[in-house]
Amino acid sequence: MDSFEKRLVEAVRRKREAEGLSIRALSSLVGVSFSTLARIERGEGLPDNNSKIRLLEWLGPDGEEAGLTFDRVAFVHFRAAKNVRSPTVHALLRSADLIRRNSGVSFSGESSAAPHQGNEAVTLSKEELEETADRFRKDLGLSPGQPLDSLRVEVEGILLFKLTETKCLERALVKHLSIDACDEWSAMSVPLNQGEDTWAVLLNDCHTVERQRVTLMEECWHILLGHKLTKIARVADGYGRTYDQAEEHDAFYLASATLLPRSAMIDAVSDRSTSADIARKFGTSAELVDYRLKRLGLWREHVGKRIALSSD
Missing domain, CATH: 1.10.260.40 (lambda repressor-like DNA-binding domains)
Known part of the structure; x- marks a missing residue:
């Protein structure tokens, strides 16, 4: 030690x-x-x-x-593997700084300053999450059976930067994040002002379109729900981060519910559609469909497990 x-x-x-x-x-x-x-x-x-x-x-x-401090602190929303390497974290933080400088939004105060944050996480019940997703889809004018391409959704105050298309990042950063570290991260959301009402989302567009859709939707929900930012800091020999498991759950659940509405899932199970069929129709992965069906309690019906009372 x-x-x-x-x-x-x-x-x-x-x-x-x-x-x-x-x-x-x-x-x-x-x-x-x-x-x-x-x-x-x-x-x-x-x-x-x-x-x-x-x-x-x-x-x-x-x-x-005791002389124990953080060497550097940044606050973002961060979608990355648990064991993401320090060079990748460093590259993402450098990208956050460049995006802030090139966004055209004035950030008053240092980017490492702690933003205003609530003390306690506010978690939602399953029914509240379903209702929130339904309202979002209704505001977009979508019917329950209509697919949603989240890459086309425009949310006020959220600017989308696709890794390989944005011009504000250095070539070496793009190379590292798109090739060397592609599997280590999915997205990062950066507040562009201290009021946290304007954001930039850096999306890893080297992933499949299906994965990008759920990743972007999840980032949007973190922002729209006012979730606490992740603290990323260099400590001793590398970077670490904080996160709230309840808020991570709510954002991912809402992303899946927004892309795969409950009533449509019930109808699909009734029609005996396969996970692959549902995924193709809604533009998601089969894995996300399976997650959604299990969370809705529809898995038994989906896989066709019959039940009966014994005749004794």
């Missing part, structure tokens, strides 16, 4: 014990699993960079007193 990690673990243990918290209680507070925290405190493992950020946030001034 290097000196940074040793100081971090010791500072966390001191504050936890001083506040009378169990490891399980701390786990609930910081969003790091109990098993991970217990292993770290026993000296049997190392926290990853995402865990380091959460622990540093919880330590607050106690961490600063």
Whole structure:
């Protein structure tokens, strides 16, 4: 364990014990699993960079007193693999800076300044998510059975930048993000002003059109729901980030519900359409269709599992 990690673990243990918290209680507070925290405190493992950020946030001034700080902080919405490499994060943050400079929107204050954020995540019930998706489609004038191409949707205050088409990024950045790191990220949303009413979405258009559609829809819902921004920071030997699992769930659920409306899914199951048939009709992947059917509780009917009472 290097000196940074040793100081971090010791500072966390001191504050936890001083506040009378169990490891399980701390786990609930910081969003790091109990098993991970217990292993770290026993000296049997190392926290990853995402865990380091959460622990540093919880330590607050106690961490600063121990010389534990973030080297750089940025706030964005971030669609990337859990183990995205530091060079890719660095390239995305550089892209965010360039997009801000070339967007034509005046950003008052430093781009690394913490934006206004609510204290608690606001989660929606399943029915509220379905109703929200239905209203969105109705506002676009779509019928339940009509496909939605989210790449054609214009949302006030959201500017779309496609990676390979935008002119504001350096060639080396585009090469890295489109070739070397293509599978590591899907999209990034960047607030263009401190009021967070104007945004840029950088979309990885090297992915399939079907994947781009759900990715862009998910980013739009993060913005339209007022979700907390992801904090990305360099800590010790690499970048880490925060995220809220409940908000991630709501944004993805809404993206799937917007592209695959409930009533249309019920009709498709009744017609015995396959996942591939439904995907072709609505311009999505079969995997998204399967997710949607399972979340709606339609999987048994979809796969044709018959049920009956025994005659005994």
